[in-house]
Amino acid sequence: MAKGEIPPVDERLPENPVVVTPVESIGKYGGEWTSGTVETNGNDIRRNIGYYQLVQFAWDWNGVVPGVCESWTASEDAREYTFILKKGLKWSDGQPFTADDLVFYYEDVVMNAEITPIPPKFPYVVEKVDDYTAKWVLEDPNGLFIKEEAQVDRAPTRYPKHYLQQFHIKYNPDVAALVQKEGFESWFALFTAKASVHENAELPKLWPWIPTVGMGAGATRIICERNPYFYQVDTEGNQLPYIDRYAQEWVTDNEVLVLKSLNGEIDFQEQWINAA
Structure with a gap:
């Protein structure tokens, strides 16, 4: 299969995908969901789009x-x-x-x-x-x-074992070369960084949207694109999610989020905003 191509949807889904009943009606594909956070530890992104256990x-x-x-x-x-x-x-x-x-x-x-x-x-x-x-x-x-x-x-x-084992000393006897190349002090520091769901955009996930960049130093926004292998469908068999991408703005304090929300820059926000 050529680079950038993906298999047909029936080959991407599990044999028995999870069927999600729409709250109101079958949705339409497209759009972007933007939220915001004052956290840089990845907790918000895991809560918002990473709760698939x-x-x-x-x-x-x-x-x-x-x-x-x-x-x-x-x-x-x-x-x-x-x-x-x-x-x-x-x-x-x-x-x-x-x-x-x-x-x-x-x-x-x-x-x-x-x-x-x-x-x-x-x-x-x-x-x-x-x-x-x-x-x-x-x-x-x-x-x-x-x-x-x-x-x-x-x-x-x-x-994901198939991806992370290359950074683990048990599976890769030459991991020291990767440690040096990536600028870490130990193999387990390298492994921990590569296993970070919010810092390593290359880490395969089971989420509906997948980050295209990690939470690096100085970054202010993360973009997550639709996962073509997500395992859920609606009641008509349409693969989810409907929304094309998820974006999260990183700000320094709650007041900035309030201003962004008032300015129409935030679509949906479940915490960090005090409207009082």
């Missing part, structure tokens, strides 16, 4: 529903949770999202002392059952595990 809270907060997983089961003793993944689900670069990504997150990120110096408070392991099945085995029972995994700070779906 194994499981997540329903839009009305009435319980937990499957996110990028097809389904899950729990053992009676609340120590084992098995996630069935969507066959055909792809990262934004077109590579498959599989159980290998989840095991990579656990074994090579969570349990690597240089990347994660403080181990999990509640010990667990992640096991690959097959390409589309992964199991969490907890040391102690936890009946709230699924609700905890639905929190916005959970990260198992943010680590």
